[in-house]
Amino acid sequence: MESNRQRKVAQIIQEDFAELFRKQAAESKQSILVTVSDVKVTADLGIAKIYLSIYPQEHRKAIMKEIEENKTQYRNFIGQKMAKQVRVIPQLNFYLDTSLDDVERIEKELKGEGDNPVL
Numbered sequence: 001m002e003s004n005r006q007r008k009v010a011q012i013i014q015e016d017f018a019e020l021f022r023k024q025a026a027e028s029k030q031s032i033l034v035t036v037s038d039v040k041v042t043a044d045l046g047i048a049k050i051y052l053s054i055y056p057q058e059h060r061k062a063i064m065k066e067i068e069e070n071k072t073q074y075r076n077f078i079g080q081k082m083a084k085q086v087r088v089i090p091q092l093n094f095y096l097d098t099s100l101d102d103v104e105r106i107e108k109e110l111k112g113e114g115d116n117p118v119l
Contacts, residue, residue, distance in 0.1 A: 003043070009086060010039040013048050016081045017074075021052075032059050048090040051097035060096060063089040067094050069072060 002010075014036045021034040038051040052067070054060045067074070071092055079089040 006041045006043065006045065008080070009045055009090070010041045010048070012082055012085065013041070013050065013078060014039040016078060017050060020074075020077060022053060030059070032056070032063065034063060036080075037099070046088060046090055047093060049093050051094060051095050053097045053100055057101075064094065064096055 006058050016034045017039075025032055025034060033053075033055045035053040035055075036050060037053045040049040040051075041047070045076065052064075054063050071094070075089060076094070082089060
């Protein structure tokens, strides 16, 4: 079960990264949307799992690669933001969140079923 401290740290990380990615998207000339869909922090606050939704889909691999390459800078960024709240800055692990894709795919399949009535 997640403690209040874990939830609080996760919320800070989620808000700070959401703002960072929003600023980066505004500065970029491409229309790419990176959303922080969820953050999970381990009980010892040593690792933060950050789940990202990236649209359009064709940019996902390139953006995830860029984020992985800049993980150190992202940890420094979050360290500056959280320095007063935590003793140890968590290691950051980024994951691609495809749950919205799954929902979209299921909805399409369900709509397809409605078009072909079973005899």
